[in-house]
Amino acid sequence: MTNREVEYAKMARQLYRVLTDQRPQWEDRNPAAVADFEQLNAYIQAIDEVAALQGGQGSAEYADARDWAEHSAEEAAGRLVRGLRTLHSSVPNQAIAKAASYTPDQLDPLHGPDLLAALNEIAAAADNVRPLLANGGVTDEHIDALTAAINLYTPLSEVPSSTQSQGGKLSGTARELTKNLRGLVQRFDQFIDSLREEIPGLAERYDEARAADANYVPQTVTPREGGDGSEGGVGPDVAGNASGPEPKPFQ
Numbered sequence: 001m002t003n004r005e006v007e008y009a010k011m012a013r014q015l016y017r018v019l020t021d022q023r024p025q026w027e028d029r030n031p032a033a034v035a036d037f038e039q040l041n042a043y044i045q046a047i048d049e050v051a052a053l054q055g056g057q058g059s060a061e062y063a064d065a066r067d068w069a070e071h072s073a074e075e076a077a078g079r080l081v082r083g084l085r086t087l088h089s090s091v092p093n094q095a096i097a098k099a100a101s102y103t104p105d106q107l108d109p110l111h112g113p114d115l116l117a118a119l120n121e122i123a124a125a126a127d128n129v130r131p132l133l134a135n136g137g138v139t140d141e142h143i144d145a146l147t148a149a150i151n152l153y154t155p156l157s158e159v160p161s162s163t164q165s166q167g168g169k170l171s172g173t174a175r176e177l178t179k180n181l182r183g184l185v186q187r188f189d190q191f192i193d194s195l196r197e198e199i200p201g202l203a204e205r206y207d208e209a210r211a212a213d214a215n216y217v218p219q220t221v222t223p224r225e226g227g228d229g230s231e232g233g234v235g236p237d238v239a240g241n242a243s244g245p246e247p248k249p250f251q
Contacts, residue, residue: 001047001050001051001174002071002108002174004104004108004178005047005108005174005175005178006051007212007213008178008181008182008213009044009047009048009051009178009181010212011209011210011212011213012040012043012044012181012185013044014209014212015040015185015188015206015209015210016037016040016041016044017209018205018206018208018209019037019040019188019206021205022202022205022206023037025195025199025202026191026192026195026199026202029195029198030191033188033191036184036187036188039184040181040184040185040188043177043180043181043184044181046177047174047177047178047181050173050174050177051174066153066156066157069149069152069153069156070111070115070153070156070157072149072152072153073115073119073146073149073150073152073153074104074107074108074115074119076142076145076146076148076149077102077107077118077119077122077123077146077149078104078107079138079142080099080122080123080125080126080133080138080142080143080146081099081100081102081103081122083126083133083136083137083138083142084096084099084100084122084125084126084129084133085100085101086136087100087129087132087133087136088100091132093129095125095128095129096125096126096128096129098121098125099121099122099124099125099126100125102118102122103215104214104215105182105215106118108175108178108179108182109175109176109178109179109182111157111175112157113157115153115157116150116153116154116157119146119149119150119153120150122146123143123146123147123150126138126143126146127143130143185210188206189210189216192206193219196219203218203219
């Protein structure tokens with residue numbers, strides 16, 4: 001599993017604990033959300049199982065060359081995207097707008113031709129504004145690193161899935177589970193946003209759990225007088241044990 005997958009799973013586990021503790025509050029407003037809540041736990045447990053099957057591999061250990069090359073390319077692209085985003089926010093430029101809009105949430109689920117298309121788009125955008133990026137600390141070496149990573153990943157991306165090792169298949173499973181987990185968490189983001197004014201205390205606890213995700217931008221509300229409306233949780237003794245003990249790969 002990659003660093004992002006491991007860290008996202010840790011965040012989701014904390015989120016599940018908060019939602020478990022505060023379940024009386026949100027379930028009363030939307031009983032239908034219980035199905036997503038149960039699915040959230042199912043995805044967390046499934047990711048735990050994949051991590052266990054991988055033998056507790058560290059985040060820098062990959063089951064096959066394709067997974068390693070894919071991760072390296074995404075990391076190289078991420079640095080350029082941050083530079084492009086900063087540049088575009090200060091000097092809007094439609095030529096780099098799409099490349100600057102990519103986030104890890106968008107890149108992580110991609111692989112093969114889809115990922116290559118995104119990587120090449122980012123590389124081309126960065127190449128066209130090298131001098132401007134240099135002012136923000138993005139060097140020629142950073143840009144060239146993505147080109148090198150693309151060249152390495154391109155032939156590996158064409159390897160048929162049937163020829164991957166068991167470890168490679170597990171990595172693909174982890175990637176797909178994380179993609180589905182992100183979609184589920186984003187639904188909860190929207191649900192909690194709808195309760196911010198009514199139960200600001202619940203939203204605050206939710207934001208604290210989500211803060212581990214660098215891509216999460218919480219909404220803000222002014223707390224009501226007379227309490228935050230979040231009383232009624234099941235308590236830390238229950239919520240703290242939600243979904244069982246922390247598995248070794250995520251410690």
